[in-house]
Amino acid sequence: MADQSTALPLTRESVQAAHKLIEPYIHKTPVLTNATLNRLASTPRTEAELEGTEWAGRAPAKPVLRFWFKCENFQKIGAFKARGAFHAIERLKQEPGWAERGGRERGVVTHSSGNHAQALSLAALTSSIPAHIIMPSTSSPAKIAATRSYGAHITFSGPTAPEREAVTSQILSQTNAAFIPPYDHPYIILGQGTAALELLSQTPTPLDAIITPCGGGGLLSGTALACEGTRTLVFGAEPSLDGADDCRRGLLSHARVETVPAARTIADGLRTPVGKIPWSIIHDRGLVRAVYAVSEDEIRKAMRLVWERMKIVVEPSAVVGLAAALYNEEFRAMVERDGGKAGWDLGVVFSGGNVSLEMMGKLFAEE
Amino acid sequence: MADQSTALPLTRESVQAAHKLIEPYIHKTPVLTNATLNRLASTPRTEAELEGTEWAGRAPAKPVLRFWFKCENFQKIGAFKARGAFHAIERLKQEPGWAERGGRERGVVTHSSGNHAQALSLAALTSSIPAHIIMPSTSSPAKIAATRSYGAHITFSGPTAPEREAVTSQILSQTNAAFIPPYDHPYIILGQGTAALELLSQTPTPLDAIITPCGGGGLLSGTALACEGTRTLVFGAEPSLDGADDCRRGLLSHARVETVPAARTIADGLRTPVGKIPWSIIHDRGLVRAVYAVSEDEIRKAMRLVWERMKIVVEPSAVVGLAAALYNEEFRAMVERDGGKAGWDLGVVFSGGNVSLEMMGKLFAEE
Numbered sequence: 001m002a003d004q005s006t007a008l009p010l011t012r013e014s015v016q017a018a019h020k021l022i023e024p025y026i027h028k029t030p031v032l033t034n035a036t037l038n039r040l041a042s043t044p045r046t047e048a049e050l051e052g053t054e055w056a057g058r059a060p061a062k063p064v065l066r067f068w069f070k071c072e073n074f075q076k077i078g079a080f081k082a083r084g085a086f087h088a089i090e091r092l093k094q095e096p097g098w099a100e101r102g103g104r105e106r107g108v109v110t111h112s113s114g115n116h117a118q119a120l121s122l123a124a125l126t127s128s129i130p131a132h133i134i135m136p137s138t139s140s141p142a143k144i145a146a147t148r149s150y151g152a153h154i155t156f157s158g159p160t161a162p163e164r165e166a167v168t169s170q171i172l173s174q175t176n177a178a179f180i181p182p183y184d185h186p187y188i189i190l191g192q193g194t195a196a197l198e199l200l201s202q203t204p205t206p207l208d209a210i211i212t213p214c215g216g217g218g219l220l221s222g223t224a225l226a227c228e229g230t231r232t233l234v235f236g237a238e239p240s241l242d243g244a245d246d247c248r249r250g251l252l253s254h255a256r257v258e259t260v261p262a263a264r265t266i267a268d269g270l271r272t273p274v275g276k277i278p279w280s281i282i283h284d285r286g287l288v289r290a291v292y293a294v295s296e297d298e299i300r301k302a303m304r305l306v307w308e309r310m311k312i313v314v315e316p317s318a319v320v321g322l323a324a325a326l327y328n329e330e331f332r333a334m335v336e337r338d339g340g341k342a343g344w345d346l347g348v349v350f351s352g353g354n355v356s357l358e359m360m361g362k363l364f365a366e367e
Numbered sequence: 368m369a370d371q372s373t374a375l376p377l378t379r380e381s382v383q384a385a386h387k388l389i390e391p392y393i394h395k396t397p398v399l400t401n402a403t404l405n406r407l408a409s410t411p412r413t414e415a416e417l418e419g420t421e422w423a424g425r426a427p428a429k430p431v432l433r434f435w436f437k438c439e440n441f442q443k444i445g446a447f448k449a450r451g452a453f454h455a456i457e458r459l460k461q462e463p464g465w466a467e468r469g470g471r472e473r474g475v476v477t478h479s480s481g482n483h484a485q486a487l488s489l490a491a492l493t494s495s496i497p498a499h500i501i502m503p504s505t506s507s508p509a510k511i512a513a514t515r516s517y518g519a520h521i522t523f524s525g526p527t528a529p530e531r532e533a534v535t536s537q538i539l540s541q542t543n544a545a546f547i548p549p550y551d552h553p554y555i556i557l558g559q560g561t562a563a564l565e566l567l568s569q570t571p572t573p574l575d576a577i578i579t580p581c582g583g584g585g586l587l588s589g590t591a592l593a594c595e596g597t598r599t600l601v602f603g604a605e606p607s608l609d610g611a612d613d614c615r616r617g618l619l620s621h622a623r624v625e626t627v628p629a630a631r632t633i634a635d636g637l638r639t640p641v642g643k644i645p646w647s648i649i650h651d652r653g654l655v656r657a658v659y660a661v662s663e664d665e666i667r668k669a670m671r672l673v674w675e676r677m678k679i680v681v682e683p684s685a686v687v688g689l690a691a692a693l694y695n696e697e698f699r700a701m702v703e704r705d706g707g708k709a710g711w712d713l714g715v716v717f718s719g720g721n722v723s724l725e726m727m728g729k730l731f732a733e734e
Contacts, residue, residue, distance in 0.1 A: 353678035361728030
C-alpha cells in the first residue's frame, strides 16, 4: 500500500490540487446537454408506467430537470478511472524517499479486470514505471489485450476474492511495488473527484446537484469532496439487482454493507461494495445526500435513450444516474419538492464508455 | 417540383447564403480528432493485411494522415439531411408568389424511407407547413414512427421505383404541394454543402482534402461547391458491394450510371445511384477529384474503430470515407505521393448516426 500518511487531507482543496497535478495527462471532457432528455425527464410518468413498480397507484412526480452530462466516456482509456490512476502515480513520484528506495523500478501493483487495470497501466507507462496487474483468469480476451497494450505485466488469479488476494500478496512481496487499489485509497478518491470539479466550472449556471454511479465509491466520494462547501448537492445511483444497492441499504441502516455476493447486474462496474474510505466520506461525514437504486430494465432504457438521442457510446454502469432521474419516483418527487417550478440543473456523470459491440448486441437482443 | 428557375446558381457563394438561411435551425456540429485513428491511418498496412485484396504483393502505401471528423451524427434528426431540408423550406418560403398561390397550405411532398423523410418532416413542421411523405410499405416500424412523430402525413407505396413514382404523382396532383426530392435538387445540394463550409472554418489549419460518403450525391456535390476556389480537394467514398460504387465507375467511363439494382450494402444510405444535378457538379464541372470504394468488411471495421476509440454512434454509411482512408491502398498511395512527409489534414464527414441497437447487434453478430 502506498504510504497513506503522506496523503493530502480529504478536502475540496485537495481535489483542486489533484486537478492541477493531473491536468497535463487527462482530457478535459466535454459537458453535453440534450433537449429531448430534458423534456422526457420533465414529463410526469403515466400511471400505466408506474403499474407493477413499487410506486403503483401513487400520483406521478412532476419534476423539472435540465441535465448537464459530464462525458467521461470520452476520457483516456474510456473512463474516469484515468483520473485517479494518474493522480496516484504523480503523488507516488512526490512521496519523500520513494525514488531513493527504488520506487520507480519497483513500480505499482493492482488487481482489476476492468477500467482501473487499464488506467493504472497507462498512467504507469506514461511515467515509465512498471505496472503489475492481477486479473481473474476469466477476464475477457479483449480486456486482457487492452491492458497488455499499455505494457502491463499481467498475472492471472482465480475469480474469488481470497484467490485474488493471495496472488496479489505474492506479487507484492516479489516486487516490493506500491499497491494502488481501485477505489479505497485517498489518491484515487481525490483524482476521481476532479471530474466533478471540472463539471462545476463548465456550466453557465450553478448546478443544484450532481448524481454519479456508485460501485466501490471512489467516484461518488471524490465528487462529494469536490462539492463540499458549495451549494451543489451530491447523490449516488446503484443497480438494485442482487443487492448491488449496498450503499443505499447501508445509508438506511447506518452500517456499511461489506459484501455483495454474486451480483449479476449488467452495470458490471458497480458490482463491488463501497470501500471503507469512500464510506467515511459518503456516510460518516454526511457529504452524500442519498443514493437511489434502478432496475436492469431501467438501465437498458436509459442506455437506449443515450444511444438514440445523444449518439454517444456509454457503458451500462455509466447511465444509472440518468436512469434514477428518469425512472426513480423517490428521486423525482424530491426534485419536485426541492426544485419547484424552476426545477433543477442536474449534473450527471457518464462514467465510461467501455462496452463491446458484442455485449451491446447481447444486452438488446434480450429485450 | 419547386421552381428551379428561382434557385441560386450552384456556387460556393450560394452555399454561404444557404448557411446564413439555415443557421438558426441547425446545429453547428463539433469537429473531433483522435490520436489513435491518426496513428493507425499513418501506419503502413502489413503485407499480410493486403493478402487476398486487389493490392496483394504490392508495397503498402506510407501516408501521413491527420483526421478532422465533422460529426453530422450529432445533427438534428441525426444526419446532415436536416441541412438540405431546412434550406429547401426556407427557399420555398421566399419564392415569389409561393404564399399567394397557397404554398403554405399545400405543403411539401417527398419519397424516402430514411433520413430525408425525417429531415423534411421536421423542417416543414418547424414552419407549420404540411409534409406528405411516401414511404415503402416495407419500411421499419421505427422509421415510420419517427417520421410520424414530426407530424408528417404518410402514404405507403410498393417498394419498386415505378410503384413509388405512381403514388408520388397521385399525392402531388391531390395536394399541389412542392416536390422536394432527396438529393437531385439545387436547394438540397446547397444545403448539404453547409456541413463542409462549417468544417473548413472549424479547423486550426487549412484542410488538404475532404472526403464524404456518396449515395445520391447531394452531400458530395454540395461539399464540392463549398470547396470550389479553395485549396481543399474533394473526394467521395462508396461501398463496392453489388455495384453500389456507381459514381466511381461512372467517373472512370465518363458516363453516369443510372441504376444500381438491388444493392444490399449495410451502408443503406448509399444504395442509390448519383442524381443528375450532383453528377453535373461531380463529373461535368470536375469538382470532385476521385471516388474510392470500400468493402462491407472494411465498413464494419471502421465502425468498430469509431465505436471503440471515439465512443460515438455512427451509421454504416457514415464511415465509408474513413474506411477508404484506412484501407483503400489507392487512396493511401495518393496521400503518400501528394502529402509527402508532412502528410495531409483530411476532413472526414460522418454523415449520420441513425443505426438501431438491433441493427448493430445484427451487423456485429455476423463477424
